[in-house]
Amino acid sequence: MIRIQPCFSPIWDTGIAAYALTEAGLDQHSPAMKKCADWLVAKECREAGDWAANVKLPVAPSGWYFEFNNSYYPDVDDTAMVAMALKCIGGEKANAAAARGVDWVLAMQNADGGWAAFDRDAHNRPILEHVPFADHNAIQDPSCPDITGRTLECLGRHGFTPDHPQ
Secondary structure, eight states, X not given: OOOOOSSOOHXXXXXXXXXXXXXXXOOTTSHHHHHHHHHHXXXXXXXXXXXXXXXXXXXXOOOBOSSSSOTTOOBXXXXXXXXXXXXXXXXXXXHHHHHHHHHHHHHTOOTXXXXXXXXXXXXXXXGGGGSOOTTTTOOXXXXXXXXXXXXXXXXXXXXXXXXXXX
């Protein structure tokens, strides 16, 4: 059988697997989880990319990306998953990186209250939807339910409650 994978997703795959393993009881005291956390922390985006042009809140560069090395394009989805995993793994470096990731995610919230993948409030140019593009003409980046839901789960894991102002 031939299988085609359009891209590799080591950050996402590691984040979701690590999160699942923490649900099974593993944490920073497991050598494998400590190594996993160290790898994820090393992959954190610490330079401002294009996303910084649309962010209104002052925030330190952070976030994680989908593929191997794409530090200018972190995305909210991967960042939420990795921040949850790191928070659950625990440890000083993991917790600090997770907190930076959450701060970055909060700064990426759209005006409509939701979150998109790569940008903030970049969805008000309908003419762009007529440009042929590989992902169902999804050249814009509006808020979407799955990313917003995962972000809310991440915020809950970090102790945020519904009365948080954001």
